[in-house]
Amino acid sequence: MTQASIITIGDELLIGQVIDTNSAWMAQQLNKAGIRVCRRVAVGDVWEEIWTALDEESKHADIILITGGLGPTADDITKPLLCKYFNGKLVVDEAALKNVNYLFELVFKRPVTDRNIKQAEVPDTCKVIQNKRGTAPGMWFEKEGKVYMSMPGVPHEMKGMMTDDVIPMLGRQFQFPHIAHRTLLTFGIGESMLADLLVDFEAALPAHIKMAYLPNYGMVRLRLTSTGVDKVAVENEVDTLFQQLQELVKDYLVTNEDEPMQDVVAKLLQRSNKTVSTAESCTGGYIASLITAKAGSSAYYNGSVVSYSYQAKEDLLGVDKNTLQTLGAVSEQVVIQMAKGALNALHTDYTIAVSGIMGPGGGTDDKPAGTVWVAVGNNEKISTHKFHFRFDRQRNIELTAMNALNLLRKFIIAQQP
Amino acid sequence: MTQASIITIGDELLIGQVIDTNSAWMAQQLNKAGIRVCRRVAVGDVWEEIWTALDEESKHADIILITGGLGPTADDITKPLLCKYFNGKLVVDEAALKNVNYLFELVFKRPVTDRNIKQAEVPDTCKVIQNKRGTAPGMWFEKEGKVYMSMPGVPHEMKGMMTDDVIPMLGRQFQFPHIAHRTLLTFGIGESMLADLLVDFEAALPAHIKMAYLPNYGMVRLRLTSTGVDKVAVENEVDTLFQQLQELVKDYLVTNEDEPMQDVVAKLLQRSNKTVSTAESCTGGYIASLITAKAGSSAYYNGSVVSYSYQAKEDLLGVDKNTLQTLGAVSEQVVIQMAKGALNALHTDYTIAVSGIMGPGGGTDDKPAGTVWVAVGNNEKISTHKFHFRFDRQRNIELTAMNALNLLRKFIIAQQP
Numbered sequence: 062m063t064q065a066s067i068i069t070i071g072d073e074l075l076i077g078q079v080i081d082t083n084s085a086w087m088a089q090q091l092n093k094a095g096i097r098v099c100r101r102v103a104v105g106d107v108w109e110e111i112w113t114a115l116d117e118e119s120k121h122a123d124i125i126l127i128t129g130g131l132g133p134t135a136d137d138i139t140k141p142l143l144c145k146y147f148n149g150k151l152v153v154d155e156a157a158l159k160n161v162n163y164l165f166e167l168v169f170k171r172p173v174t175d176r177n178i179k180q181a182e183v184p185d186t187c188k189v190i191q192n193k194r195g196t197a198p199g200m201w202f203e204k205e206g207k208v209y210m211s212m213p214g215v216p217h218e219m220k221g222m223m224t225d226d227v228i229p230m231l232g233r234q235f236q237f238p239h240i241a242h243r244t245l246l247t248f249g250i251g252e253s254m255l256a257d258l259l260v261d262f263e264a265a266l267p268a269h270i271k272m273a274y275l276p277n278y279g280m281v282r283l284r285l286t287s288t289g290v291d292k293v294a295v296e297n298e299v300d301t302l303f304q305q306l307q308e309l310v311k312d313y314l315v316t317n318e319d320e321p322m323q324d325v326v327a328k329l330l331q332r333s334n335k336t337v338s339t340a341e342s343c344t345g346g347y348i349a350s351l352i353t354a355k356a357g358s359s360a361y362y363n364g365s366v367v368s369y370s371y372q373a374k375e376d377l378l379g380v381d382k383n384t385l386q387t388l389g390a391v392s393e394q395v396v397i398q399m400a401k402g403a404l405n406a407l408h409t410d411y412t413i414a415v416s417g418i419m420g421p422g423g424g425t426d427d428k429p430a431g432t433v434w435v436a437v438g439n440n441e442k443i444s445t446h447k448f449h450f451r452f453d454r455q456r457n458i459e460l461t462a463m464n465a466l467n468l469l470r471k472f473i474i475a476q477q478p
Numbered sequence: 479m480t481q482a483s484i485i486t487i488g489d490e491l492l493i494g495q496v497i498d499t500n501s502a503w504m505a506q507q508l509n510k511a512g513i514r515v516c517r518r519v520a521v522g523d524v525w526e527e528i529w530t531a532l533d534e535e536s537k538h539a540d541i542i543l544i545t546g547g548l549g550p551t552a553d554d555i556t557k558p559l560l561c562k563y564f565n566g567k568l569v570v571d572e573a574a575l576k577n578v579n580y581l582f583e584l585v586f587k588r589p590v591t592d593r594n595i596k597q598a599e600v601p602d603t604c605k606v607i608q609n610k611r612g613t614a615p616g617m618w619f620e621k622e623g624k625v626y627m628s629m630p631g632v633p634h635e636m637k638g639m640m641t642d643d644v645i646p647m648l649g650r651q652f653q654f655p656h657i658a659h660r661t662l663l664t665f666g667i668g669e670s671m672l673a674d675l676l677v678d679f680e681a682a683l684p685a686h687i688k689m690a691y692l693p694n695y696g697m698v699r700l701r702l703t704s705t706g707v708d709k710v711a712v713e714n715e716v717d718t719l720f721q722q723l724q725e726l727v728k729d730y731l732v733t734n735e736d737e738p739m740q741d742v743v744a745k746l747l748q749r750s751n752k753t754v755s756t757a758e759s760c761t762g763g764y765i766a767s768l769i770t771a772k773a774g775s776s777a778y779y780n781g782s783v784v785s786y787s788y789q790a791k792e793d794l795l796g797v798d799k800n801t802l803q804t805l806g807a808v809s810e811q812v813v814i815q816m817a818k819g820a821l822n823a824l825h826t827d828y829t830i831a832v833s834g835i836m837g838p839g840g841g842t843d844d845k846p847a848g849t850v851w852v853a854v855g856n857n858e859k860i861s862t863h864k865f866h867f868r869f870d871r872q873r874n875i876e877l878t879a880m881n882a883l884n885l886l887r888k889f890i891i892a893q894q895p
Contacts, residue, residue, distance in 0.1 A: 071690075072688070072690050072703075073690060073692050073701075074502070074505070074518065075505055075509075075514075075515040075516070075517075075518065076505055076506065076509045076515070076659070076703075077501075077502040077503060077504070077505030077506030077507075077509065077515075078502075078506075078661075078692060078699070078701065078736075079502070079692065079694070080497065080498075080499050080502045081497075081498060081501075081502070081518075082497050084494075084498075084520075085491070085494040085495075085496070085497045085498070086494060087494070088491070088492055088493055088494030089493065089494030089495075090494075092492075092493045092494065097492075098492040098493070098494075099492070099521070099522065099527060100492075100519060100520065100521055100527070100531075101491065101492065101498075101519070101520040102517060102518070102519050102520075103501075103517065103518040103519075104516070104517055105516065106690070110516060110517070113538075114517075117534065121530075132669055132691065132693070133669060133670045133673060134669060134670075134673040134691045135673070135680055135689075136688070136689065136690050136691060168868075169668070171668065171671065174670055174671070174674055176670045176673060176674060177670050215693070216873075217869055217870060217873060242493070244495075251586070251588065252549055252550060252551060253550045253551075253591055253593045253594050254588065254591070255551075256550060256551040256552070256593055257591055257593060263552055271489070271523075272552075272553065273488075273489050273490060273523070273553050274549060274551045274553060275490050275495060275496065276549070276632070277496070282495070284490075284495065286489075286493075319495075339784075341763075344767075344770075345766050345767050345769070345771070345775070345779075346756075346758075346763030346764065346765070346766025346767040346770065346782050346784060347763070347767040347770075348763070349762050349763025349766070349767075349784045349786075350761075350762050350763040350764040350766075350767045352762070353761075353762025353763065353764075353784075353786065354762070354871070354872065354875070356836075356837070356838055356839060356840075356871055357839065358762070358786070359786050359787065362762075362786050363786055363787040363790055364783070364784045364785050364786040364787060364790040364794075365763050365782070365783075365784035365786075366781070366782075366783060366784075366794070367756075367763060367766045367770075367781045367782035367783075367784065368781050369766075369775070369776050369779050369780055369781040369782075370776065370780040370781060370824075372780070372824075372825060373780055373781040373823075373824055376823060376824075376825075377781075377783070377794060377823060377824075406790075406793060406794060407787075407790055407794075408789060408793075419773075420773070421773060422773060422774065452634055453634060454771070454773055455771065456633075456634060458771070
């Protein structure tokens with residue numbers, strides 16, 4: 062099977078100043094195309110370390126994809142290094158130069174500098190892949206049957222180049238087997254208990270099919286992966302097993318697609334032509350941002366009142382001042398009133414209301430940090446739940462959002478005939 | 479200089495199903511402690527590939543940190559592999575077993591299974607590092623002067639173990655030089671123009687000080703890194719150079735600390751004892767979630783109206799129906815009315831209002847996807863700006879948020895005497 066290795070270059074990756082989202086995206090695309098990614102390596106802007114990484118990864122993989130280090134500044138050394146590594150000399154690529162001039166004159170509307178023009182230089186031993194979204198061109202090298210493809214590190218430039226050119230070119234160069242993935246999402250069961258439930262199923266899986274457990278935020282994603290040459294046979298076999306798997310976990314099953322919780326809720330709303338709103342205190346707009354990250358969400362989402370203060374809860378959601386003062390903002394009565402207020406103010410079929418203490422500060426003896434009340438419902442019925450999370454602020458916010466969306470999901474399903 | 483390599487294990491990293499945030503965090507902590515991370519490698523749940531990674535990384539680094547593959551399920555093979563790699567045999571660790579029993583009985587409130595008990599087994603050739611946040615213990619191995627530390631992949635478990643035990647233990651085992659970083663953030667100048675501005679400064683830097691350009695979302699972060707044995711000398715030298723750098727970029731300088739834009743705004747508000755609110759259409763609560771991600775934000779943030787529908791704009795922010803119908807939601811008049819509405823409804827000193835088309839759909843000839851209006855202001859003055867972004871939805875949302883926060887930052891500074 063054709064194997065790929067991804068090398069990402071940049072000191073910022075090694076001091077943790079940025080999170081590497083590029084190589085996850087690249088891995089997804091390669092996998093879909095039938096190429097197994099066997100390794101991902103990050104190295105700094107250091108000549109010998111990049112050189113060694115090229116040497117080593119060419120032993121592990123047939124395709125070496127490289128991102129980063131192509132910028133116009135002194136810390137970007139990938140291009141001269143590749144030039145030397147592949148015994149070339151730098152020459153101006155006319156199409157790349159035209160692109161640099163076009164971008165500066167018509168898009169960025171800034172004068173072109175010598176530094177920018179240098180971006181159009183490439184080693185004469187590579188095939189140039191034009192960058193339609195930025196100034197640094199891609200470079201495709203071949204050596205001893207292996208392909209080395211260098212791309213800019215700017216995510217949208219790299220993504221465009223991969224989709225438009227690199228994946229199709231790899232497809233023409235190599236013979237790929239078929240890879241099939243099936244993913245489902247469970248909620249409310251731990252990894253160990255799930256593994257116990259699936260022990261016989263897992264033991265009976267054929268050797269070319271792997272199952273992985275991917276736990277996150279109270280959920281466990283299960284993934285079946287099968288590889289083979291005959292596409293139809295691979296897909297049929299994995300479909301049959303995936304059916305069995307769904308049946309085994311049916312009490313915990315959220316979705317049998319590789320999609321986040323918020324998209325499951327979105328589909329339920331779209332199918333039933335219903336709308337939702339949110340009233341968020343402790344999640345501070347995070348649930349709203351998850352829902353609206355999806356294009357077209359305005360069809361079923363009217364908005365949120367992020368009521369971070371008592372006054373906002375009273376003024377915008379009609380929460381009773383007396384309830385707030387006697388029971389506190391983190392109470393069942395307040396989330397019920399918030400939910401009713403959001404249904405009323407935002408005119409939706411369903412709503413989610415959350416109020417809690419995300420920490421690290423703000424907790425008390427009877428309401429420690431991590432205490433959260435969630436209400437979901439419609440004009441007929443409001444259902445409430447209390448949670449005690451015990452993590453850091455970010456994780457508590459994420460868990461609150463996921464649990465609230467899951468409660469709404471179950472509420473909507475329970476409403477359906 | 480002591481070098482570390484981070485190995486992350488899991489097929490999910492190689493098919494791009496999860497983004498590796500662990501190794502960025504680990505790299506940050508190691509760097510702060512004076513340990514240079516020279517490589518980060520991700521490999522799948524494949525015996526030979528993990529084995530090879532251990533062999534190879536021990537050639538590159540003195541410290542090899544390993545995360546992932548310690549779960550209770552069949553795809554988790556790291557523990558038996560490490561046991562074999564370090565010539566040990568699996569034995570039950572009594573403290574780890576006690577911890578598993580404690581977690582299941584008192585925290586998870588679920589019965590302990592055999593699978594969970596197996597989590598307490600460790601190779602007898604390691605030093606066991608107890609996991610206070612989960613069931614899988616950490617394992618510290620030493621071989622030929624190198625340290626190998628295996629930790630669980632669950633982020634909060636790994637983070638706790640690193641902070642409580644691993645970093646202090648490494649500090650006792652190795653002699654570290656001093657590493658100093660200074661980071662500043664610029665807005666409104668491209669990487670190339672910045673490099674031109676700094677060409678003399680960069681050329682004059684001593685060899686042991688590196689400067690890196692980290693561009694992202696219309697901003698460029700600049701980082702100076704210095705290494706040496708004498709802490710005071712290292713700090714003083716880098717401080718002097720950092721002062722010069724700040725002076726050179728002063729027209730674009732947002733902050734001279736390594737902090738996000740929203741934290742700069744938060745500090746300005748806290749220092750002047752002022753409050754802010756948001757009225758978000760196209761960003762759908764994302765600006766609110768950025769502000770409230772920070773503990774203590776309720777001191778200066780009252781909330782947001784996420785007005786995703788026309789009706790929400792009218793009802794909650796008092797936007798005029800006629801203005802919406804004649805000029806459309808993405809117009810200067812509407813964001814001005816949204817800003818005034820938010821100041822009024824949320825009773826804050828300042829506000830941010832945004833309305834735009836984030837794409838990919840929803841654009842028209844005169845308002846293509848990426849068109850955004852932003853208003854920032856207070857009760858005396860509202861300032862508006864129109865933007866044309868040309869990226870994908872996620873990037874357009876991020877750019878809108880960053881530009882809106884930057885406009886508010888400038889507005890607040892302009893208000894100050």
